[in-house]
Amino acid sequence: MTTLDKDAFQPLEQTQGVHKLSRPSLSYWQDAWQRLRANRRAILSLYIIVGLLLFTFLGPLFWDVDPALQDVDQISQPPGADRSAYLVEDYLPWQGQAQPARGSGLTLAEPATTQAVRLVWAAQPGAAEYRVYRNIYPIGPERAFGLPLFETPAQQTFFEDRLDLKPRQYFYSVVVLDNRGQETDRWLSLTVDVKRVVTRSEAIERGLMDAAEEVPLGTEFKFALHPLGTDYLGRDMLARLMHGARISLFIGFFAPLLYILIGVIYGSTAGFVGGMTDQAMMRFADFVVALPFLLFMILFKVIFSISPGESGILPMLVAMIILLWPATARLVRGQILQIREEGYISAAQLLGAKTNYLVMRHMIPNTMGVILVTITFAVPGAIFTEAFLSFIGMGVAPPTPSWGSMCNEGRKTMLTTPHELIFPALFISVTVLAFNLLGDGLRDALDARMRNRD
Amino acid sequence: MLQYTVKRLILGIITVWFIATATFFGMHAVPGDPLTTDKALSPTIRKNLEEKYGLDKPLVTQYGIYLANLARGDFGISFTQENREVNDIIAEHFPVSATLGILAVIFAAVGGVLWGALTALYRNRLPDTIIMFLVILGISVPSFVVAALGQLSLVNLNQITGTSILPVGGWGTVWHMIVPSLVLGLSTMAYLTRLMRSSMLEIVNADFVRTAKAKGVPATQIFSRHQLRNAILPVITVLGPQIAIITTGGFVVEIIFAIPGLGRYFVQAVQQLDYTVIMGTTVFYGAFLVFMVILVDLIYGLIDPRVRLE
Numbered sequence: 167m168t169t170l171d172k173d174a175f176q177p178l179e180q181t182q183g184v185h186k187l188s189r190p191s192l193s194y195w196q197d198a199w200q201r202l203r204a205n206r207r208a209i210l211s212l213y214i215i216v217g218l219l220l221f222t223f224l225g226p227l228f229w230d231v232d233p234a235l236q237d238v239d240q241i242s243q244p245p246g247a248d249r250s251a252y253l254v255e256d257y258l259p260w261q262g263q264a265q266p267a268r269g270s271g272l273t274l275a276e277p278a279t280t281q282a283v284r285l286v287w288a289a290q291p292g293a294a295e296y297r298v299y300r301n302i303y304p305i306g307p308e309r310a311f312g313l314p315l316f317e318t319p320a321q322q323t324f325f326e327d328r329l330d331l332k333p334r335q336y337f338y339s340v341v342v343l344d345n346r347g348q349e350t351d352r353w354l355s356l357t358v359d360v361k362r363v364v365t366r367s368e369a370i371e372r373g374l375m376d377a378a379e380e381v382p383l384g385t386e387f388k389f390a391l392h393p394l395g396t397d398y399l400g401r402d403m404l405a406r407l408m409h410g411a412r413i414s415l416f417i418g419f420f421a422p423l424l425y426i427l428i429g430v431i432y433g434s435t436a437g438f439v440g441g442m443t444d445q446a447m448m449r450f451a452d453f454v455v456a457l458p459f460l461l462f463m464i465l466f467k468v469i470f471s472i473s474p475g476e477s478g479i480l481p482m483l484v485a486m487i488i489l490l491w492p493a494t495a496r497l498v499r500g501q502i503l504q505i506r507e508e509g510y511i512s513a514a515q516l517l518g519a520k521t522n523y524l525v526m527r528h529m530i531p532n533t534m535g536v537i538l539v540t541i542t543f544a545v546p547g548a549i550f551t552e553a554f555l556s557f558i559g560m561g562v563a564p565p566t567p568s569w570g571s572m573c574n575e576g577r578k579t580m581l582t583t584p585h586e587l588i589f590p591a592l593f594i595s596v597t598v599l600a601f602n603l604l605g606d607g608l609r610d611a612l613d614a615r616m617r618n619r620d
Numbered sequence: 621m622l623q624y625t626v627k628r629l630i631l632g633i634i635t636v637w638f639i640a641t642a643t644f645f646g647m648h649a650v651p652g653d654p655l656t657t658d659k660a661l662s663p664t665i666r667k668n669l670e671e672k673y674g675l676d677k678p679l680v681t682q683y684g685i686y687l688a689n690l691a692r693g694d695f696g697i698s699f700t701q702e703n704r705e706v707n708d709i710i711a712e713h714f715p716v717s718a719t720l721g722i723l724a725v726i727f728a729a730v731g732g733v734l735w736g737a738l739t740a741l742y743r744n745r746l747p748d749t750i751i752m753f754l755v756i757l758g759i760s761v762p763s764f765v766v767a768a769l770g771q772l773s774l775v776n777l778n779q780i781t782g783t784s785i786l787p788v789g790g791w792g793t794v795w796h797m798i799v800p801s802l803v804l805g806l807s808t809m810a811y812l813t814r815l816m817r818s819s820m821l822e823i824v825n826a827d828f829v830r831t832a833k834a835k836g837v838p839a840t841q842i843f844s845r846h847q848l849r850n851a852i853l854p855v856i857t858v859l860g861p862q863i864a865i866i867t868t869g870g871f872v873v874e875i876i877f878a879i880p881g882l883g884r885y886f887v888q889a890v891q892q893l894d895y896t897v898i899m900g901t902t903v904f905y906g907a908f909l910v911f912m913v914i915l916v917d918l919i920y921g922l923i924d925p926r927v928r929l930e
Contacts (some may be wrong), residue, residue, distance in 0.1 A: 215723040413916070455908050456638070456906070456913075457638075457639055457906065458905050460871065461886070468649070468890055546760070553762050553764075557764045558875065559891070573765060580768055580772060582770070587765070587768060591761070591762065594762055595762070596760075598762075599756060599760035
């Protein structure tokens with residue numbers, strides 16, 4: 167049996183820093199922030215959301231245009247449309263005879279303006295009457311002449327069009343009618359570019375020139391600028407988008423904030439108290455969940471906003487709060503129940519932690535992440551709901567713009583002026599997209615169980 | 621199983637009762653009553669009408685009558701369309717909505733499962749990137765924009781090809797149903813694709829898959845027998861609530877494509893304040909959705925033997 171020599175055992179020299187962490191210690195939120203920052207899509211979405219908020223709240227400072235103001239000279243103007251108008255003399259009646267037709271086809275007697283388009287054509291052999299058409303699209307082989315304007319007798323080979331002329335391209339055609347008033351297959355056509363003009367009195371009225379000013383004919387004026395065009399009532403799209411964003415974002419932020427707050431209080435109470443109270447509270451939540459959401463949204467709108475002249479934002483907010491809290495309540499209750507059973511809670515209790523400390527230190531921080539993610543995903547849902555209700559005419563009342571109601575109005579003129587639908591739709595889509603991506607990023611950053619997954 | 625079914629059905633009936641009660645008292649909270657119209661009624665006529673429709677009775681009695689009628693499946697008569705029963709309206713318009721909804725759900729489920737599985741198999745490669753981009757787009761674009769754009773592209777398609785195989789609106793033939801149900805199912809399909817992808821990713825490298833590979837089972841068989849079957853379960857769970865979203869989401873599609881469904885009729889009834897139609901439709905839809913969810917849960921129990929229904 168070997169004896170152990172005491173000298174064989176030398177105490178190790180105590181080295182400093184063995185237990186030093188290789189990386190600085192991070193709190194939960196610091197860690198989450200680092201993870202979020204590494205997610206390029208989430209950060210880009212964050213920038214987009216900040217940009218949207220700036221657009222909504224600072225935008226009107228730079229673009230101070232009343233969203234309800236109608237510019238009747240520029241209705242349904244796409245962005246970048248020609249805004250120039252030329253000064254002309256007051257309108258003088260025209261009899262046509264003074265202008266004999268040159269050549270054989272359909273020609274303009276004078277340059278076409280928004281004041282009048284004056285057409286003359288050579289008499290066609292065998293014509294009993296002529297029918298004049300105007301189209302905003304090319305006529306094409308299927309002979310889509312468009313809007314019939316007038317029928318002239320055979321001896322009148324001129325026509326003056328003054329019907330709601332817009333500064334755009336028109337396709338005129340003159341069809342020869344036979345003795346029985348039937349259209350023959352002979353027709354003349356002409357493509358006309360109409361120039362916008364104003365008379366002196368109109369220019370003064372629109373504030374383009376002073377009454378005392380002497381301005382020569384043909385001077386070019388510029389009408390008010392509408393960077394994103396105007397809608398079907400001549401209202402500025404950019405201003406309406408900015409003001410509509412207020413409604414959409416207000417609903418989008420406040421409705422989730424409020425109903426999630428209620429859900430958190432309800433759910434955590436149920437989770438803490440437990441027992442029969444918990445059962446009863448959760449059963450009630452189950453019933454509210456079962457209510458068909460959109461139907462009850464509409465029903466609430468009917469109940470709350472029967473009085474006319476109300477913008478309808480408040481009823482929408484109340485309805486969303488009443489209907490949407492249970493999902494959060496369930497989630498938070500589940501979290502609380504789960505956390506209550508965690509080892510670190512027992513450990514803290516063994517070490518003598520009080521309920522107050524447990525709630526503040528463990529329960530709230532550990533549920534915060536889930537709640538934050540829920541809020542982020544709830545925002546696009548609320549924006550969608552607002553847009554949907556406004557779209558079917560149950561949302562905000564007409565004078566107030568919202569993205570949803572703008573889409574609804576834009577849909578009606580979708581074929582001729584698509585920008586009225588595309589801009590609000592784009593804003594809704596980009597906002598929802600940004601919040602969805604941010605929510606994805608937040609969930610990955612905050613939810614430990616979701617980490618290392620795709 | 622039977623006990624569970626009975627329990628769920630009883631709970632479902634209580635839920636429907638809750639919906640009916642909320643609807644009834646909600647509608648009675650609306651200022652004015654169904655007899656308030658543009659035309660002024662003389663007090664005598666008004667009294668007679670109130671007597672006829674039972675509006676002179678106390679609220680509790682009215683509620684009792686309402687529940688008794690509901691139990692018999694009688695939703696009453698329309699206020700704006702004379703002598704038309706709400707039951708008739710539902711019977712006429714609901715099949716249209718249901719057809720549209722079922723087609724949309726089938727399209728969403730099949731599309732979602734296939735795309736989701738595909739993205740998981742091609743994880744982080746080109747097909748995955750493209751499909752997931754489309755999915756994000758499908759989730760972010762509102763349904764009414766998709767519907768409007770769908771209609772616009774139909775117009776263009778018909779113009780370019782010079783045909784009108786796919787009608788721009790209306791209802792009647794199979795051709796009428798294709799585009800509206802595609803549009804209606806799109807957002808659900810996007811959602812299911814995401815869900816299927818993440819559930820598939822968990823299974824792609826599961827132990828039983830590795831075992832099957834080691835045994836030499838062909839890849840297609842592993843996909844269809846082992847991966848798809850296991851990954852599809854979470855998709856079925858959410859299908860119940862998704863049916864709810866699809867059927868109510870049908871409102872917009874029905875309006876835009878001029879489809880004579882119940883959703884469009886409901887919106888119209890709300891605009892005209894047709895009380896009985898609003899109440900009847902809400903309760904009917906509510907009951908339909910509640911029992912749909914129960915049905916899906918029961919099916920889930922049948923498909924997945926691991927789930928113990930209690």
